[in-house]
Amino acid sequence: MSDPVKLFIGTSSNGEDAEAEMVYEYSLRSNCSRPLDIVWMRQTLDKESPWGGWETQEWSTPFSGFRWAIPEVCKFKGRAIYTDVDMINMRDISELFDMDLDGKPMAARKGTRFGGHEFCVIVFDCEKMEEHLMPIQRMKANPSAHHRLVRFFSGNEKFVKELDMRWNCHDGEGLKADEIWHLHFTKMATQPWKPRWFTGTPEEHPRPDLVKVWYGMKDSAKANGYSVQIPNTPFVPYRIIGR
Numbered sequence: 001m002s003d004p005v006k007l008f009i010g011t012s013s014n015g016e017d018a019e020a021e022m023v024y025e026y027s028l029r030s031n032c033s034r035p036l037d038i039v040w041m042r043q044t045l046d047k048e049s050p051w052g053g054w055e056t057q058e059w060s061t062p063f064s065g066f067r068w069a070i071p072e073v074c075k076f077k078g079r080a081i082y083t084d085v086d087m088i089n090m091r092d093i094s095e096l097f098d099m100d101l102d103g104k105p106m107a108a109r110k111g112t113r114f115g116g117h118e119f120c121v122i123v124f125d126c127e128k129m130e131e132h133l134m135p136i137q138r139m140k141a142n143p144s145a146h147h148r149l150v151r152f153f154s155g156n157e158k159f160v161k162e163l164d165m166r167w168n169c170h171d172g173e174g175l176k177a178d179e180i181w182h183l184h185f186t187k188m189a190t191q192p193w194k195p196r197w198f199t200g201t202p203e204e205h206p207r208p209d210l211v212k213v214w215y216g217m218k219d220s221a222k223a224n225g226y227s228v229q230i231p232n233t234p235f236v237p238y239r240i241i242g243r
Helices: 018-031 064-073 126-132 136-141 145-153 208-223
Strands: 005-010 036-041 079-084 087-089 106-110 117-125 160-162 182-184
Touching: 005 018, 005 064, 018 036, 018 087, 018 208, 064 079, 064 117, 064 126, 064 136, 064 145, 087 208, 117 126, 117 145, 117 182, 136 145
Parallel strands: 005 036, 005 079, 106 160
Antiparallel strands: 079 117, 087 182, 106 117
């Protein structure tokens, strides 16, 4: 394939993860071999936006349910990747975009946290997803929609192609840094940038070598002209996350 890579990233509303965004974008663009179209999915007060007007009471992050809106935002055409913001990339993400889905609507790695699959990195076939999703406007009004969809898809190999875990490597998982393709800092308390919407007790990350990789990418990003960008938009109140 040679189409631009469509990547949707769930992030915080008011710049709480701006430093993580800078490092992540730098890592992605440094490794990608073709045009990369990034959409930052952040809550907005504009209810006409795909990212505004959601009932978020049951979400564990400020963007949990947005991933299920992606196929409709893409007009149920082509492919798209979803990821959380708390990641760094170490391999050309166009390889992930082009993976063989074996005719299934999506791909995600296997895991135990959510009943069988981990939906923090997803490759969508947007057309095939249409029959399995409710319209965005219905999802916006239903605070349980996100968890219902997770329960529906997770562990269901009829719908979910297994993704190599190196594309969603949780805090190292015993791999050397140069064996990881896409690193996910899953535990909020140990994330190097310490997002402001997290109010739990900060902890040291169990893999200092991976923290060093993140700081190295941060330095490289700044050396290559990247800077922390705070969204110039009206403040969106967010719920306090303490886990």
